[in-house]
Amino acid sequence: SADASTEIERTLAIIKPDGVSGNYTNPIKETILDHGFKITEELFIQLDEDHVKSFYAEHSSRSFFPSLVEYMASGPLLIMVLEKGNAIADWRALIGPTDPLKAKVTHPHSVRAICGLDLQKNCVHGSDSPQSAPREISFFFERTSSGHVSKHDEL
Numbered sequence: 001s002a003d004a005s006t007e008i009e010r011t012l013a014i015i016k017p018d019g020v021s022g023n024y025t026n027p028i029k030e031t032i033l034d035h036g037f038k039i040t041e042e043l044f045i046q047l048d049e050d051h052v053k054s055f056y057a058e059h060s061s062r063s064f065f066p067s068l069v070e071y072m073a074s075g076p077l078l079i080m081v082l083e084k085g086n087a088i089a090d091w092r093a094l095i096g097p098t099d100p101l102k103a104k105v106t107h108p109h110s111v112r113a114i115c116g117l118d119l120q121k122n123c124v125h126g127s128d129s130p131q132s133a134p135r136e137i138s139f140f141f142e143r144t145s146s147g148h149v150s151k152h153d154e155l
C-alpha cells in the first residue's frame with residue numbers, strides 16, 4: 001500500500017501472569033478482536049527465568065530487572081501475534097501507559113487501566129517498535145511456508 005499508516009503489520013502481545021490469573025484473558029481477546037486485530041498465533045506457556053531474561057534483555061541493567069524476571073516466570077502467559085494495519089502502534093495505544101495507576105487517570109479505557117494492578121503487574125505486553133516486533137515474534141514463533149509454528153518445545 002502507498003499509505004504507510006495502513007500497512008499490514010504483526011506485533012507481539014502477551015497477557016502476563018496477573019492477567020491470566022485474574023481471568024482477563026477472554027475480555028482482553030474480545031477487546032483485541034473488537035479493535036480489528038486478527039489473532040494469528042497463540043501460545044499458552046510458562047517461561048523459565050532464563051527465557052524471561054533473554055526476552056527482556058534490553059532491561060538487564062535496570063534495578064527492576066530481577067523482580068521483572070521473577071514476576072514473568074511466576075505463572076503461565078498467553079502469547080499472541082496480532083495482525084492488522086498499523087498493529088504495532090495501535091496495540092501500544094490500546095494497552096496504555098506502563099503504569100496502570102497513571103493509566104487510570106490519563107487513559108481510563110486502556111487495557112492496563114482496566115486490568116493492571118501496579119507498575120510491574122501491568123497485565124499486558126506490547127512490542128514497542130517495528131524493530132522489536134519481528135524480533136519478539138521470532139522469539140516464540142518461527143515462520144514456515146504455511147505461516148508460523150510455535151517454538152513451544154524449545155522454550
Ligand code: RTP
Binds near residue numbers: 127
Ligand atoms: P512491556 O515491554 O511489558 O510492554 O512494557 P512497557 O514497554 O510499557 O515498559 P518497559 O519499560 O519496557 O518495562 C517492561 C516491564 O517491566 C516492568 N517494570 N517495572 N520500575 C518498575 O518497577 C518497573 N518498570 C517497568 C513492567 O512489567 C513493564 O511492563
Ligand code: MG
Binds near residue numbers: 126128
Ligand atoms: Mg517494553
